[in-house]
Amino acid sequence: MQLLEAIESISRQRSVETVELALLQTLGQNFSEVEEALLLVEHDGRLWISSHWYAGRLCSSERLELLIDPQRLLVAREALLEGHAREGDNQAWRLATQDTPTQLLLLSGEQLHEDGQRALRSLITIVENFSRLLSEKNRDRLTGLLNRHQLEERILHALALAEDTALNQERRSRQRHPSWLAILDIDHFKQINDNYGHLFGDEVLLLVSRLMIDCFRREDQLFRYGGEEFVILLNDLDAHEVHLVLERFRHQLSEHDFPQLKSLTISIGYTRIGHQGSASAVLGQADQALYWAKQNGRNRLADYAQLLDEGQLQSVPSSSGSIDLF
Numbered sequence: 001m002q003l004l005e006a007i008e009s010i011s012r013q014r015s016v017e018t019v020e021l022a023l024l025q026t027l028g029q030n031f032s033e034v035e036e037a038l039l040l041v042e043h044d045g046r047l048w049i050s051s052h053w054y055a056g057r058l059c060s061s062e063r064l065e066l067l068i069d070p071q072r073l074l075v076a077r078e079a080l081l082e083g084h085a086r087e088g089d090n091q092a093w094r095l096a097t098q099d100t101p102t103q104l105l106l107l108s109g110e111q112l113h114e115d116g117q118r119a120l121r122s123l124i125t126i127v128e129n130f131s132r133l134l135s136e137k138n139r140d141r142l143t144g145l146l147n148r149h150q151l152e153e154r155i156l157h158a159l160a161l162a163e164d165t166a167l168n169q170e171r172r173s174r175q176r177h178p179s180w181l182a183i184l185d186i187d188h189f190k191q192i193n194d195n196y197g198h199l200f201g202d203e204v205l206l207l208v209s210r211l212m213i214d215c216f217r218r219e220d221q222l223f224r225y226g227g228e229e230f231v232i233l234l235n236d237l238d239a240h241e242v243h244l245v246l247e248r249f250r251h252q253l254s255e256h257d258f259p260q261l262k263s264l265t266i267s268i269g270y271t272r273i274g275h276q277g278s279a280s281a282v283l284g285q286a287d288q289a290l291y292w293a294k295q296n297g298r299n300r301l302a303d304y305a306q307l308l309d310e311g312q313l314q315s316v317p318s319s320s321g322s323i324d325l326f
């Protein structure tokens with residue numbers, strides 16, 4: 001294995017997902033058994049590598065999707081344990097990295113020769129450490145939510161999904177509805193800090209982030225965007241559904257019993273991710289809707305497109321409407 005080249009390629013990556021894809025690519029290049037897709041194996045302290053048997057069964061045409069979607073990974077795991085695995089193989093696999101969006105599926109297969117084992121073990125350690133570093137860099141320290149570093153990239157990804165290109169047709173068929181971006185801003189947060197102190201304010205931010213985690217789906221991406229502002233990226237919802245989901249959260253938060261506070265509310269501005277052309281144009285639209293919600297009573301949602309339809313907002317060309325947010 002070309003260890004140095006592999007390390008170099010991994011260290012160029014900027015997200016946990018691409019680190020792991022780079023690792024898989026390296027494996028594909030260095031182990032003919034692996035094909036493009038899989039699979040590292042650690043079994044009784046030894047390293048193994050998957051055979052075609054698994055690659056064929058688990059990966060087929062969707063192999064990369066399988067690796068980057070934890071939900072599908074679990075399904076694959078269950079299928080294996082329910083009898084598709086060959087006798088004696090069941091104990092051999094485990095999930096390698098926890099608390100990351102991507103997990104590696106580990107299966108037993110053909111045992112590697114000693115040099116290969118050593119090289120692979122080093123590579124796994126490097127990938128795990130580097131993924132941990134990246135994961136910390138991408139998370140907000142107080143709440144543990146994603147921070148701004150990842151936001152632009154993920155909005156661009158959603159914009160690409162919305163583009164009607166042949167490249168995306170396969171994914172589009174799996175995601176029937178569009179993606180949305182919502183900005184949530186706690187109302188009158190300054191008063192909370194002023195009345196109870198900054199540390200108490202931090203505690204409130206933490207509680208709000210916990211409520212977000214409980215309320216939204218696992219696949220929704222939650223960001224702490226600034227002081228008392230949060231961003232949510234939601235996939236595959238129609239206009240009615242996104243309204244319901246956000247409204248449910250607004251309501252839950254307003255009903256929640258926060259220690260010492262009589263009430264806490266948020267305002268939300270949101271927009272559909274479509275053909276805005278840039279991440280800051282998407283954020284700019286949601287921000288305009290949020291501003292409108294703040295100006296019109298707070299503790300409410302505002303949909304950018306609906307405000308435009310109703311003549312409550314003027315559309316601004318994306319170049320002048322975009323704001324420098326990164």
Ligand SMILES: Nc1nc2c(ncn2[C@@H]2O[C@H](COP(=O)(O)OP(=O)(O)OP(=O)(O)O)[C@@H](O)[C@H]2O)c(=O)[nH]1
Pocket residue numbers: 185186187188189190191193197198199200201202205226227228294298
């Ligand atoms: N405790 C705490 N406060 C923060 C943090 N970041 C920003 N803030 C405070 O959040 C407050 C935001 O206040 P404003 O932007 O004036 O808005 P607001 O009082 O929430 O009022 P509206 O948004 O108009 O409803 C400021 O007082 C900031 O100092 C943080 O990390 N922790």
